[in-house]
Amino acid sequence: MSDIIDEVISSFKVSNIFINRDYLMPDYIPEELPHREDQIRKIAGILAPLYRGERPNNIFIYGLTGTGKTAVSKFVLSNLYKKFPNKFKYVYVNTRQTDTPYRVLADLLEALGVKVPFTGLSIAELYRRLVKAIKEYSLQVVIVLDEIDAFVKKYNDDILYRLSRINSEISKGKVSFIGITNDVKFVDSLDPRVKSSLSEEEIVFPPYNAEELEDILRKRAQMALKPGVLSDSVIRLCAALAAREHGDARRALDLLRVSAEIAERLRDSTVKEEYVYMAKDEIERDRVRDIILTLPFHSKLVLAAIVAKLLEEKNAVLTTGNVYEAYLSISKKLGIEAITQRRVSDILNELDMVGLLTARVVNRGRYGKTKEISLAVDKNIIIKTLTESDNRFADLWG
DNA sequence: CCTCCACTGGAAACTGCGGCAT
DNA sequence: ATGCCGCAGTTTCCAGTGGAGG
Structure with missing residues (x-):
């Protein structure tokens, strides 16, 4: 018995390919970052005042995904921190993972050693506590807000506005921000006051x-x-x-x-x-699978409706109204209370955003304005994953 | 040049849940 | 015990809108 397990474990342990797979994982930050020397030098230069206990300028970092923005920021901060740990403190928050105002503030507080309940307080209360914590904190604080474009799009720039004002609520400036964004046009959509305060320095990461x-x-x-x-x-x-x-x-x-x-x-x-x-x-395939599995139920239903429609009518032209009809018939079949067309219209936009389909707005003159919808991924993967995620979908297709 | 379709997309408000402060 | 909070998903209401067909 146990020799079977030994065998499995040893074949798992002894790899003929890997020395250490971790070095290829997306969150691994290497000792050196080739071809990003300029950016490292610039950021380190801007942050250098930390050494004298002074507040560095705020930085805005732009660049497409996978251009090393996050890695470089973390790299510079952790190396500076290793050199003089008694001069400052830094906090990194990814606002795509930590994606509500409450949790962002809670994370910031947590990092400063203030524990807060994970729900229940008002946002205003969290701000109050954050300002207090920073006021009482003896060191400079650097706050990194990664992927803020996504965050601001879903909420608004209120948080940024209020965060950027923290320094003026304290007698002496103690907080610096590093904002990271994939979207180059993002900064222009900000409140001008936030923009000028947060982007004192700008750094671009080319692909x-x-x-x-x-x-x-x-x-x-x-x-x-x-x-x-x-x-x-x-x-x-x-x-x-x-x-x-x-x-x-x-x-x-x-x-x-x-x-x-x-x-x-x-x-x-x-x-x-x-x-x-x-x-x-x-x-x-994994990407599509992960997206579908984490979809809210009615979004799955809308997706199922599209696939079902396509199965029964190969070259159907899919429009919002069209899809909604199919959606209604499916939810009736499954005995589920339907949501409104207005909501389905938003869900279609959401499915477009995550890349499962393309929904482009078209004007068809006499025949009105609508979205033309087509799948962006193989429908067999969708069928398979939907069925796996909820067996109620199983008998919608043969 | 005008009409009028089939929606779009903004705004506000609601529901229901988990959870705090007092 | 009470009331207020954040948040996700949703409903309700409605003022636009680009262009084919008259």
Whole structure:
């Protein structure tokens, strides 16, 4: 009995591909960040006043996904902190994960050593406590707000406005902000007061080109993978595929990692080029799966309605009204109370946003204005995942 | 040039839940 | 015990809107 388990464990432990898979994980921050030297120098320069206990300027960082914004920010801060831990304190908040005003403030307080209930208080109360905490705190505080564009889009710039005013509520300036955003146009949509206060310094992260991506991959692969499992052509392929999508380093690393995982799963001793293509599909499938599984119930229902409509009528032109009809018939079939068309219209926009479908607004003259909707992913994956997530969907299709 | 379709998308408010302060 | 809070998903109401067909 136990030798079976030993066997399983040892085959799991002894990898013929990986030395340490962690070096290819998206949240790993390496010792060096190739091709980001300029940005590191600039940010470190702006933050240098921390050393004299003075308040650095606020920074706004722009760049597309996977251009190293988060990694560089964390890298500079943690290295500065290692050099003089008694001069300042920094807090990192990803506002996509921590995605409500309450939780953002609660996280900031937590990091300053103030524990707050995870619900129940008013936002105003949290601000009060935050200002008090900062006032009483003896050091400079640097607050990193990652992906604030998404946050501000869903709520508004109220938090930013109030946060940016904290310094004026305290006699002496003690808080600096680093705002990180994927959306270059985002800053223009801000309240001018917030804008001028928060973007005292601006830093742009350009996308990596294919050569730079290769370089990054090569360095990571050296640490993560055993020598000889990876050929140059595989690295070039991963880099090229990622470069095609605006030079996204995270995507490149994901491709490489998953390709290597496939090689391991197949008990191969080298990563073949075909595994990279398999990895690409697998990443896409997992992404779609994760999105669908976390969808609210009625969003799933809307998705099911679209697929059902497409199954019964191959070349159906899908419009909002159209989809709503299909939605009504499905919810009736399942005995579920239907939501309004207004809400379904928003759900369609949401499904568009997460990339499951494309909904573009068209004007069809005499025949009105509506959204034309088409699926952006393979409908078999949708059917499979919907059925898996809730067996009520099972008998909607043959 | 005007009409009028089939919606769009903004705004406000509601519901129901979990949970705090007092 | 009471009342107020945040939040997600939703309803209700409604003032637009671009262009095919007259």
